[in-house]
Amino acid sequence: MPMPSAAGSASTAFAGRPTLPISYVRDFLAGLPIDAPTLHGMLHLATISPTLLAQRHGRVTEEQFAELFRSVALHMDDEMPGLYARPLRCGTLKVLSILMLDAPTLQVAIKRWMQFNRVLDDGSVFTLHRDEREAVIRIDAYPRQARSARLVQELHMKLVHGLCSWIIGARIELERIDFGFARPDDAADYLFMFPGPARFGQPVTAMVFDPKYLDRPVRRRSGLELRDLLHRAPLDWLFDLAPVSRTPL
Structure with missing residues (x-):
């Protein structure tokens, strides 16, 4: 699956649909114990370009964020990744x-x-x-x-x-x-x-x-x-x- 371009990928593919600011994605990922290659694979699965994370005004669709959230949750075996005092184990x-x-x-x-x-x-x-x-x-x-x-x-x-x-x-x-x-x-x-x-x-x-x-x-x-x-x-x-x-x- 090809990666989307860093500029406007969400708004182009899902015109008129609500989207999230890339700053929210950065906040979600901040502090998670995930190495760079693994994170790159998760972003690829969610069709989010890694370069988009560095953009000030980038946006992602609801589906893209949900796919990234799901990948992180499965990887960490934590359905609310890193947010509670102990992992919320899958299931x-x-x-x-x-x-x-x-x-x-x-x-x-x-x-x-x-x-x-x-x-x-x-x-x-x-x-x-x-x-x-x-x-x-x-x-x-x-x-x-x-x-x-x-x-x-x-x-x-x-x-x-x-x-x-x-x-x-x-x-x-x-x-x-x-x-x-x-x-x-x-x-x-x-x-x-x-x-x-x-x-x-x-x-x-x-x-x-x-x-x-x-x-x-x-x-x-x-x-x-x-x-x-x-x-x-x-x-x-x-x-x-x-x-x-x-x-x-």
Whole structure:
């Protein structure tokens, strides 16, 4: 497979599709224990030119980033590469998904995830709070030794949002998402991943949504649907590409 040119490869092949800034790719790769030849092979598989990494305004498609993420995860045997206190071994998300799919409602499924998270003891803690007006999923702790505090919080929130949306078969629209860190320079280029207004420099990282979503029944999924989600990961939970409904509450 020929490598794409460094300039404009993403925008040319996928005109009109959302793309990520190359700075996000650099941040994702920074600090990973991967040697240069192995990384070059991963970039080739994702059809990302190595010279693109050095460009200031380069961009990649969702599919390219997901392919690179997947290659890194398989190489490191870590489904959230280098972001938690210990590796999230390959197969962990499958076990988690099976556990959640057996729940009657989304709220029960999330509580099962929280219990599962305690068993993993990966240095991250998130909690669910609900009242009549809003539901809040909040990151209460994350590994302080994480190679990127920004990435671990953003990707953890996307994993929670994407998997919960898939579980109920409907995209969860956010009233807002708060980030407990300063606004990155390239934030405007990737915030499309979060379906709601974003605020930076907040006390904690949290997503806020209508509490009625928590009462939604868990959609019964076939083994084939689960296999497709895991095979395509992180594409569907990161970019909301899985077929879900947009019906109102």
